[in-house]
Amino acid sequence: STANSAPNTFVHCLPSHRIIHQFLHQTNTSFSSVLQAYIRNLRFNTSTTRKPFLIVTPFHVYHVQAAIVCAKKHNLLTKIRSGGHDYEGLSYVASQPFFILDMFKLRSIEIDMETETAWVEAGATLGEVYYRIDEKCKTHAFPAGVCPTVGVGGHICGGGYGNMMRKYGLSVDNVIDAQMFDEQGRLLDRKSMGEDLFWAINGGGGASFGVVIAYKVKLVRVPETVTVFRVRKTLEQNATDITIRATFVALFLGDSKSLVSLLIDKFPQLGLKQSDCIETSWLGSVLFWTNINITAPVEVLLNRQPQSVNYLKRKSDYDIQFQFNSYGGRMAKIPLTETPFPHRAANLWKIQYLANWNKPGKEYMTPFVSKNPRGAFFNYRDLDLGIKNCNGKNSYAKGRVYGVKYFKDNFNRLVQIKTKVDPHNFFRNEQSIPAPTYQKLLE
Numbered sequence: 001s002t003a004n005s006a007p008n009t010f011v012h013c014l015p016s017h018r019i020i021h022q023f024l025h026q027t028n029t030s031f032s033s034v035l036q037a038y039i040r041n042l043r044f045n046t047s048t049t050r051k052p053f054l055i056v057t058p059f060h061v062y063h064v065q066a067a068i069v070c071a072k073k074h075n076l077l078t079k080i081r082s083g084g085h086d087y088e089g090l091s092y093v094a095s096q097p098f099f100i101l102d103m104f105k106l107r108s109i110e111i112d113m114e115t116e117t118a119w120v121e122a123g124a125t126l127g128e129v130y131y132r133i134d135e136k137c138k139t140h141a142f143p144a145g146v147c148p149t150v151g152v153g154g155h156i157c158g159g160g161y162g163n164m165m166r167k168y169g170l171s172v173d174n175v176i177d178a179q180m181f182d183e184q185g186r187l188l189d190r191k192s193m194g195e196d197l198f199w200a201i202n203g204g205g206g207a208s209f210g211v212v213i214a215y216k217v218k219l220v221r222v223p224e225t226v227t228v229f230r231v232r233k234t235l236e237q238n239a240t241d242i243t244i245r246a247t248f249v250a251l252f253l254g255d256s257k258s259l260v261s262l263l264i265d266k267f268p269q270l271g272l273k274q275s276d277c278i279e280t281s282w283l284g285s286v287l288f289w290t291n292i293n294i295t296a297p298v299e300v301l302l303n304r305q306p307q308s309v310n311y312l313k314r315k316s317d318y319d320i321q322f323q324f325n326s327y328g329g330r331m332a333k334i335p336l337t338e339t340p341f342p343h344r345a346a347n348l349w350k351i352q353y354l355a356n357w358n359k360p361g362k363e364y365m366t367p368f369v370s371k372n373p374r375g376a377f378f379n380y381r382d383l384d385l386g387i388k389n390c391n392g393k394n395s396y397a398k399g400r401v402y403g404v405k406y407f408k409d410n411f412n413r414l415v416q417i418k419t420k421v422d423p424h425n426f427f428r429n430e431q432s433i434p435a436p437t438y439q440k441l442l443e
């Protein structure tokens with residue numbers, strides 16, 4: 001379908017006109033504001049960035065189903081957007097004509113303290129999840145990312161890590177059920193999708209397999225008082241011999257006295273003092289980590305707009321000597337194949353480069369990072385991976401290049417699952433898991 005005929009074809013396919021009101025055509029007055037509402041990288045907020053021919057904003061799960069069935073019938077490219085934080089904008093940008101399935105209205109959070117679990121819909125933000133958990137109980141939490149505006153949908157399906165990773169692992173290490181639509185428009189849960197597909201959408205990315213509606217997560221316990229600190233060391237203070245300044249930020253699930261005595265023993269070089277420490281609630285620590293004054297009203301976590309939006313490019317690596325996010329703890333105990341996320345034991349750190357286009361840290365860091373394969377974190381999407389060493393025609397060969405960096409040996413299992421559940425590659429994007437049988441048909 002062309003960009004001109006696609007919207008009409010699509011709308012006419014719909015089973016009920018009531019759903020039409022959830023469709024925004026490029027001519028609708030709110031089209032631009034809805035599109036821009038979840039653009040989190042200004043590189044993709046330009047007048048030349050290709051726009052979707054439609055934005056679908058389902059507020060009922062069956063609107064999602066209608067969109068999938070009609071899109072599949074007319075082979076329209078679907079981009080699924082939850083919180084819009086994809087570093088490369090893959091949830092709302094494409095080089096082919098496409099439409100956005102925008103999940104922001106599907107954001108209910110249901111917490112059950114009896115079973116210490118919660119169902120969280122894909123369009124919820126992490127800040128909303130944290131706030132709602134705290135509202136029910138001050139001694140429960142969920143291990144996920146630091147930035148409160150990140151969407152549950154993209155975050156969890158890609159793994160999800162945060163500052164409790166060493167204690168409780170990744171977000172996906174605490175997911176117990178899920179609801180998702182497959183390419184045939186069937187609403188599946190863990191039981192009906194089976195363990196393979198459930199495994200895939202807990203770290204292998206959702207956009208290759210279907211539309212995730214919600215995850216059921218296990219809450220974790222935290223003490224009433226936790227401790228945070230942010231300690232800066234300069235070069236003169238021996239922070240490191242390659243940068244000018246290093247900042248150590250921490251969350252400790254305990255009081256400051258215990259933390260200071262622990263670090264005097266385990267990390268004396270830091271020279272941590274009681275006065276560096278701030279005792280607060282777990283929700284207060286969420287504010288601290290995202291650079292919000294911890295005395296601010298916690299309702300700021302319900303704000304779906306970030307404090308600032310920038311032009312950004314991010315990269316990631318895994319290594320054995322430099323420090324950014326510390327691994328170890330629970331992360332080292334979980335087998336590499338437990339979820340698609342393979343960077344666990346043997347990684348001391350994840351490095352994230354917050355660099356811009358002109359100053360890639362890649363080659364500079366090469367001697368110090370993982371090799372064969374060089375690793376990268378799927379949630380830190382990087383379209384540079386996979387550009388080299390591939391013949392553009394063969395999507396499987398191209399997919400292997402980035403796929404092995406993100407998933408190491410788990411890539412093969414993801415390809416098998418993809419081939420089984422979406423053989424015609426309906427759910428796809430620039431870095432989705434390839435479906436080799438479909439590729440064969442094309443050749």
Ligand SMILES: Cc1cc2nc3c(=O)[nH]c(=O)nc-3n(C[C@H](O)[C@H](O)[C@H](O)COP(=O)(O)OP(=O)(O)OC[C@H]3O[C@@H](n4cnc5c(N)ncnc54)[C@H](O)[C@@H]3O)c2cc1C
Nearest residue numbers: 082083084085086091145146151153154155161206207212
């Ligand atoms: C400011 C900032 C801070 C970050 N902090 C962290 C952090 O602390 N920890 C961490 O692990 N990561 C972090 N990230 C990375 C973040 O986890 C990923 O970008 C994540 O994919 C964002 O999810 P989203 O729903 O907001 O993004 P989106 O852009 O909406 O989606 C990301 C990808 O997931 C797909 N997707 C989204 N929703 C669904 C769905 N319902 N079903 C199927 N597929 C779906 C999209 O199509 C896209 O491919 C951060 C990113 C930013 C920009």
Ligand SMILES: *[C@@H]1O[C@H](CO)[C@@H](O)[C@H](O)[C@H]1NC(C)=O
Nearest residue numbers: 020021022023024025027028
């Ligand atoms: C978008 O515009 C169409 C055509 O003008 C209209 O029928 C539809 O109701 C509008 N949708 C929304 C959500 O406003």
Ligand SMILES: *[C@@H]1O[C@H](CO)[C@@H](O)[C@H](O)[C@H]1NC(C)=O
Nearest residue numbers: 036039042045046047309310
């Ligand atoms: C995106 O671009 C539009 C149009 O130029 C502008 O109005 C809007 O403020 C921009 N978004 C952000 C977050 O800067």
Ligand SMILES: *[C@@H]1O[C@H](CO)[C@@H](O)[C@H](O)[C@H]1NC(C)=O
Nearest residue numbers: 234235236237238239269271
């Ligand atoms: C920095 O390291 C040097 C050499 O190892 C040592 O002599 C010096 O005391 C250290 N400085 C601080 C502030 O720890």
Ligand SMILES: *[C@@H]1O[C@H](CO)[C@@H](O)[C@H](O)[C@H]1NC(C)=O
Nearest residue numbers: 288291292293294295296297
């Ligand atoms: C946090 O807010 C309090 C109360 O408004 C203020 O006194 C304090 O200086 C603020 N702290 C920081 C670090 O801005």
